[in-house]
Structures are given as structure tokens and as C-alpha cells.
Amino acid sequence: MKHTYQVSGMTCGGCKASVEEYLSEIAGVTNATVDLEKGEVEVQMNTHITIETFQNALPEKYTITEKLEEQAEASLSSNFMLEEEKSKFQQLKPLFLIIFYITTASILLNYKDWNWGAFMFDFMGLFYIVFSFFKMLDLKGFPDSFRMYDPLAKKIPFYATIYPFIETALGLMFLIRFETTIALWITLVILGITTIGVTKTLLDKKSIRCACLGTALKLPMTEATFIENAIMIVMAILMLTNII
Incomplete structure (x- = not known):
């Protein structure tokens, strides 16, 4: 050196x-x-x-x-890393807020006669409805972003086009308690596939936009995307275990 x-x-x-x-x-x-x-x-x-x-x-x-230049470069590098971390948190702030509000709403819907199953159905239903709403804001732009990491959407472009409507349907099924077992199995399949793509993207350290909230909110692909999918998958497994 x-x-x-x-x-x-x-x-x-x-x-x-x-x-x-x-x-x-x-x-x-x-x-x-x-x-x-x-x-x-x-x-x-x-x-x-x-x-x-x-x-x-x-x-x-x-x-x-x-050398003063090298000291300045080291300082700038350190500041850049701090700003980058701060920027990432700021970018993910809408996602954290949405998860917080969905959780709070699900608790309030069930606090008088608490039932974990009802809470999870409401959480999953609201999750799908809210997330599909943001995808609906840009139905033309969403498929391109989704195909960047979802394996099934890459092979079947039409799947990316109808994905927001699938989420809406699943959300309604959970909220009105209609064929919830089928909805749970579909959740395991579609989110399982997406999580595989998210995991590969994170391991490859690719910097791409997450399409979980559509294109209106420019969220980076981070571990938070993996965690939100994992929460839904775990809930689906827990509910299926109780039902079957």
C-alpha cells in the first residue's frame, strides 16, 4: 500500500x-x-x-x-456512510408507519374480545388491502419494478400485472372470513416465491427499488422487505396449523 x-x-x-x-x-x-x-x-x-x-x-x-486531503476524504467517507444509513431509514419510514398502523388497527378491532386468530386474519387482510392500494396507484409502472426480483413475475409477465388484484382479493377474503384456508395457502405460495427473489437480491447486494408499496413511494430493497414477507408467511403457517 x-x-x-x-x-x-x-x-x-x-x-x-x-x-x-x-x-x-x-x-x-x-x-x-x-x-x-x-x-x-x-x-x-x-x-x-x-x-x-x-x-x-x-x-x-x-x-x-x-495530508489534509486524505483527512478530508476519510471524514467525507465517514459522513457519507452516516448519511446513507440515515437516508435508508428515512426512505423506509413510510413502510414502518404503515406496519404500525395496520398492527394498531388489528389490535383495536379485537381488543374487547381478544382472539389471536381474528387478530392475524385482520392484520393479513389489512396488510393486503393497504399494500395493494399503493400498487394500484401506478398499475403501469408496478409490473416492471416487480419483475426486477420476483421469480414468477420474470417468467410470466401477466402475473405481475394482476398481482395487485390478487392482493386485494386475498385481503377481502381474510377480512370477511371467506375461504380463509385457500387464502392462507395462496399467501404461502405467492409470498414464498417473492421472498426467494428478495433473498437472492439481498445476497447479491443489488440496489433496486422494492415494489411492495408500488412505485409511488421509492423504497429501497432492504432486509425490511424480507421481514414483512416473513411475518405474513409465519402467520399463514400458524393459522394453517390451527385449521388443518
Whole structure:
């Protein structure tokens, strides 16, 4: 690896030669080249060496420091990572809010005569209705986004077109308690397929838009997408276990 440092205290060719000699003697340093006009030294090393090690190897008249540009780059890189994480959270905020409201509504519908089965049916029904609503806002754009990661939609484009209507139908089936066993099996199939695509996308570290809330809200594909599908799949399995 190669790094450039600023060195103060050098005034002549003798200083140049001395700094190069002292730094070259440090274990791990393969070469040290001083640019006297710029007051810099370029150090090639086999492994990272701390600035303190360089300073201890030099006489007191020389002071070696990180280049301002490299310090700025490190600072910018750190700030960018923080902003990226903050931005991702801000982008996912609508998803978290929707899940929160769906959960709250499902609890309020059943709190007087609590029943876990009824709660889960209401949660799944509201989940499908709300999520299908956002997909309906852009029926032309949604299929293209959905085909980016859903395996079945990639092979059968028409499936991506009718998917919002499938979600609406499933939502109504859960809310009015109509053929719920069939709705649960369909949930396992369609969300299971989608989750396979989501998992592959996350493992491949691809940066694509999640179509779970359509195209109106530009949500990134993250672990949150996997978790929301997993919640529905687990609920479907629990309900099927109780019914069958």
C-alpha cells in the first residue's frame, strides 16, 4: 500500500535524504520518497503503519502528519456512510408507519374480545388491502419494478400485472372470513416465491427499488422487505396449523 504524508522541518537535500533514510529503516516500509518542494513523503509499506511510528523514527526537527486531503476524504467517507444509513431509514419510514398502523388497527378491532386468530386474519387482510392500494396507484409502472426480483413475475409477465388484484382479493377474503384456508395457502405460495427473489437480491447486494408499496413511494430493497414477507408467511403457517 502507498500513502503520502506531509513533513515539516525539511530545508535542504540533506533533510530529504535523512527523512527517506529514517523512514525506510522502519519494518514494513519498502520505499520512502520525499518531494522537498511540496514538503511531502510518499511511503510504500507492506502493512499499515501508524503515524506515531513514523514520528518516533524521525528526529525531533521533523514533524510528519496526514495530508489534509486524505483527512478530508476519510471524514467525507465517514459522513457519507452516516448519511446513507440515515437516508435508508428515512426512505423506509413510510413502510414502518404503515406496519404500525395496520398492527394498531388489528389490535383495536379485537381488543374487547381478544382472539389471536381474528387478530392475524385482520392484520393479513389489512396488510393486503393497504399494500395493494399503493400498487394500484401506478398499475403501469408496478409490473416492471416487480419483475426486477420476483421469480414468477420474470417468467410470466401477466402475473405481475394482476398481482395487485390478487392482493386485494386475498385481503377481502381474510377480512370477511371467506375461504380463509385457500387464502392462507395462496399467501404461502405467492409470498414464498417473492421472498426467494428478495433473498437472492439481498445476497447479491443489488440496489433496486422494492415494489411492495408500488412505485409511488421509492423504497429501497432492504432486509425490511424480507421481514414483512416473513411475518405474513409465519402467520399463514400458524393459522394453517390451527385449521388443518
